[in-house]
Amino acid sequence: MKKLILTTLLTATTLMAIENIEVAKKADKVTDGFESSTANMEMILINANGQQSTRDLEMKTLEGENGDMTISTFLSPADVKGTKTLTHEHIDRDDDQWLYLPALKRVKRIASRNKSGSFMGSEFSYEDIGNQNYQKFTYEGESEEVDLNGVKCYKGTRIPKDKNSGYTKQISWVDSTSFLLQQVEYYDRKKELLKTAIFSEYTQVDGVWRVGKIVMKNHQNDKSTVLIWKDDKIKVGLTAKEFNKRVLKQ
Numbered sequence: 001m002k003k004l005i006l007t008t009l010l011t012a013t014t015l016m017a018i019e020n021i022e023v024a025k026k027a028d029k030v031t032d033g034f035e036s037s038t039a040n041m042e043m044i045l046i047n048a049n050g051q052q053s054t055r056d057l058e059m060k061t062l063e064g065e066n067g068d069m070t071i072s073t074f075l076s077p078a079d080v081k082g083t084k085t086l087t088h089e090h091i092d093r094d095d096d097q098w099l100y101l102p103a104l105k106r107v108k109r110i111a112s113r114n115k116s117g118s119f120m121g122s123e124f125s126y127e128d129i130g131n132q133n134y135q136k137f138t139y140e141g142e143s144e145e146v147d148l149n150g151v152k153c154y155k156g157t158r159i160p161k162d163k164n165s166g167y168t169k170q171i172s173w174v175d176s177t178s179f180l181l182q183q184v185e186y187y188d189r190k191k192e193l194l195k196t197a198i199f200s201e202y203t204q205v206d207g208v209w210r211v212g213k214i215v216m217k218n219h220q221n222d223k224s225t226v227l228i229w230k231d232d233k234i235k236v237g238l239t240a241k242e243f244n245k246r247v248l249k250q
Contacts (some may be wrong), residue, residue: 001025004214005148007061007163008107008197014082014173018142019139019143020140020143020154020156021134022141023068023143023154023174024134024139024158024172024174026136026179027134027172027179027180028134028175029134029179030178030179031064031180031208031209031211032208033207034061034063034159034205034210034235035062035135035234035235036062036234037059037060037061037210037235037236038059038088038231038232038236038238039058039061039229039231039233040057040231041056041057041059041060041072041230042054042055042056042228042230043055043057043122043226043227043228043231044075044225045076045121045122045223045225046215046224046225047223048223050052053077053122054077054082055249056074056075056076058073058075059071059072059073060072060178060238060243062131062238062240064089066090066091066092066211067090067091067095068087069089070085070086070087070089070103070129071086071088071242071243071247072084072121072129073087079151081102083101083102083120084248085099085100085120085126086100086243086245087128088243089130089133092135094112094115095115095130096109096249097115097126097130098110099246100249102249107245107249110126112162113164114163114167115127115164115165118167122175122216123195123216123218123224123225124216124225124227125166127162127165127166128216131199135160135203136160136161137158137159137160137161138159138161139156139157139159140157140158140159140160141156143156144156144175144176148182148183149171151175151182152176152177153182153183154174154176155172156171156172156174157169157170158171158172158244167186167189167194168189168190168191169187169191170184172184174186178209180202180209181211182200183196183198183199184197184199188220190217192220193219194218194220195217195218195219196215196217196219198214198215199211199213200212200214201213203231203232206234206235208234210232210234211229212228212229213226213227213229213231214226215227220222225234
């Protein structure tokens with residue numbers, strides 16, 4: 001009798017529903033706590049014919065309670081070398097983003113209405129590289145338990161709060177054990193599937209989970225972009241002054 005009761009309780013626990021917003025909170029929490037980070041990155045652009053071109057960049061990030069700050073500097077090839085992007089993320093309003101073009105020696109502010117545009121010719125948009133904090137979205141209902149390539153996940157829908165967002169909704173898959181984000185589908189302003197991002201090669205550094213690879217596939221133009229993190233370091237002692245807009249011209 002006790003065995004039957006225990007089995008019933010375990011089954012009930014397994015099938016217990018969880019609110020989408022609770023999944024999102026947990027997914028945010030497992031990647032929080034890095035304080036600041038530096039990484040060398042490889043960006044691989046793949047066109048519709050499968051031809052590839054590679055760009056190398058350095059990314060620095062400073063964690064903040066009201067949003068992170070990130071600066072990316074392109075190192076190669078020559079046509080993009082020295083190009084920088086700076087993002088000041090905000091939970092309660094639009095992110096501030098700037099682009100430095102070395103050929104013109106000028107800093108250009110990325111307007112909110114233009115953040116759905118391509119980031120440096122990739123399939124990532126400026127919006128994608130901005131703040132993905134769970135508070136930037138609204139959630140309804142409970143997550144659906146599904147299997148994604150052999151991984152049990154919570155599947156749920158999130159709606160961007162930003163009225164200038166290029167997306168009407170995003171559908172996410174989060175590992176139900178680790179709460180690491182596995183996949184996101186992005187739906188455009190016509191409510192059609194635009195892109196899918198696959199997150200993989202996670203590693204844990206000082207108790208903080210770090211993504212190692214993101215593949216962004218555009219279903220409407222058959223292009224893809226791969227981001228690979230290399231030499232990723234956390235708690236490196238960066239300060240806010242290193243993310244000032246003046247740094248872009250240095």
